[in-house]
Amino acid sequence: MLLECKNLICGYGKKPGENPVIKDISFGVNEGENIAILGANGCGKTTLIKTLAGMLPYDGNIILGDREVRNLKRKDIAKKISVMMQFSDIYFSYTVEETVMLGRYLYSNNVFGIANSRDKEIVDKSLREYGLEDIRDRQISQLSGGQLQRVFLARTMAQDTDIIILDEPTNHLDLKYQSEFLSFLSDWKKESKKHTLIGVFHDINIALEVADKLILLKNGKILADGSKEELIESKYLVDAFDIDVKQYMKKQYSHWI
Ligand SMILES: Nc1ncnc2c1ncn2[C@@H]1O[C@H](COP(=O)(O)OP(=O)(O)OP(=O)(O)O)[C@@H](O)[C@H]1O
Numbered sequence: 001m002l003l004e005c006k007n008l009i010c011g012y013g014k015k016p017g018e019n020p021v022i023k024d025i026s027f028g029v030n031e032g033e034n035i036a037i038l039g040a041n042g043c044g045k046t047t048l049i050k051t052l053a054g055m056l057p058y059d060g061n062i063i064l065g066d067r068e069v070r071n072l073k074r075k076d077i078a079k080k081i082s083v084m085m086q087f088s089d090i091y092f093s094y095t096v097e098e099t100v101m102l103g104r105y106l107y108s109n110n111v112f113g114i115a116n117s118r119d120k121e122i123v124d125k126s127l128r129e130y131g132l133e134d135i136r137d138r139q140i141s142q143l144s145g146g147q148l149q150r151v152f153l154a155r156t157m158a159q160d161t162d163i164i165i166l167d168e169p170t171n172h173l174d175l176k177y178q179s180e181f182l183s184f185l186s187d188w189k190k191e192s193k194k195h196t197l198i199g200v201f202h203d204i205n206i207a208l209e210v211a212d213k214l215i216l217l218k219n220g221k222i223l224a225d226g227s228k229e230e231l232i233e234s235k236y237l238v239d240a241f242d243i244d245v246k247q248y249m250k251k252q253y254s255h256w257i
Pocket of ligand 1: 012021039040041042043044045046047048
């Protein structure tokens with residue numbers, strides 16, 4: 001198994017077990033899987049993926065390959081997992097190109113390391129793919145929400161890891177970029193059987209398009225996990241969101257059918 005959580009407990013207290021947000025959950029991710037974590041606001045989705053990426057302390061086990069995540073250095077995790085969180089961790093004023101290049105530096109020893117020709121090639125490709133070439137010299141502090149989101153996606157993809165963790169990747173994106181993002185993800189999946197995606201999506205339709213497996217969270221516990229075909233028709237989806245999701249979607253999309 002590529003990534004395995006066993007009896008995972010985490011939160012924001014002094015110790016992981018003090019007021020935990022994630023309350024003793026276990027699941028595994030196989031190489032090549034596409035997993036969407038779904039659940040109502042505040043159920044712990046972001047907390048879970050931050051912890052998977054080594055950003056929060058935890059009790060229990062998270063095994064990446066054959067190593068315990070808490071024993072790995074940030075740099076070693078960054079070689080295997082790239083993460084795009086909802087709110088970015090960059091507060092300095094970098095240009096678009098510098099920000100995307102940070103994806104290349106994340107796992108080097110020196111943050112201001114010298115970019116080699118492979119780094120430059122990958123960054124150029126990411127800038128092209130996310131429609132950022134024309135604004136590569138702009139300060140990120142001057143960008144719109146959607147432009148900024150595309151910069152962070154480009155940075156994540158430039159990190160070039162087999163596992164990507166995305167928190168709300170289509171937030172702020174207009175329909176054209178949502179559609180381009182989905183086809184980019186699908187191409188990325190085709191590039192290698194090793195490419196594995198773990199994502200948090202508020203838009204269930206996007207989750208269903210991207211994922212083959214769902215993890216439904218409620219109040220920090222796993223309500224159900226399994227194939228999307230299995231779960232989409234189940235009572236668990238209704239339980240996870242406290243609403244009849246299927247009926248709601250049918251009503252929402254009735255204008256188009
Ligand atoms: N930095 C923090 N310090 C303390 N509590 C936090 C922190 N971040 C989140 N929480 C709390 O942890 C709980 C779970 O939050 P989390 O962001 O993981 O939920 P979520 O499922 O991703 O929510 P949403 O769908 O609204 O994005 C919430 O009660 C939240 O208030």
